[in-house]
Amino acid sequence: xxxxxxSGGGVVQAGGSLRLSCVVSGxxxxxxxxxxxxxxxGKEREFVAAISGTGGGTRYVDSVKGRFTIxxxxxxxxxYVHVNILKxxxxxxxxxxxxxxxxYVPNRIISYDxxxxxxxxxxxx
Numbered sequence: 001x002x003x004x005x006x007s008g009g010g011v012v013q014a015g016g017s018l019r020l021s022c023v024v025s026g027x028x029x030x031x032x033x034x035x036x037x038x039x040x041x042g043k044e045r046e047f048v049a050a051i052s053g054t055g056g057g058t059r060y061v062d063s064v065k066g067r068f069t070i071x072x073x074x075x076x077x078x079x080y081v082h083v084n085i086l087k088x089x090x091x092x093x094x095x096x097x098x099x100x101x102x103x104y105v106p107n108r109i110i111s112y113d114x115x116x117x118x119x120x121x122x123x124x125x
Contacts, residue, residue, distance in 0.1 A: 005116055014125050036079075051072050079096055099111050
């Protein structure tokens with residue numbers, strides 16, 4: 001059974017930074033495309049970033065380009081997202097997800113097979 005556990009969330013002032021981590025157990029981590037999504041109160045879950053199994057391909061939603069960086073360490077079964085220059089509108093629960101698709105980097109929720117429970121990021125103004 002594949003399990004994903006996120007960590008690293010917290011309360012930060014606008015302009016600050018955090019590093020979110022997601023450790024995956026079960027399955028073959030390097031075969032999964034890994035993604036980060038977020039859900040703000042009262043809003044739908046949205047795609048943030050994703051990275052291919054080898055780490056060679058990445059994809060970002062426009063609103064985070066230049067501020068967020070996704071990376072992975074296949075030896076540690078861990079995917080990260082460095083979130084920089086945080087804005088109040090980045091406040092959300094951040095989820096990591098694993099996709100069995102490995103021929104491209106998907107951004108649709110339906111393309112992801114396994115999900116973590118989420119970690120809260122709160123950005124104060």
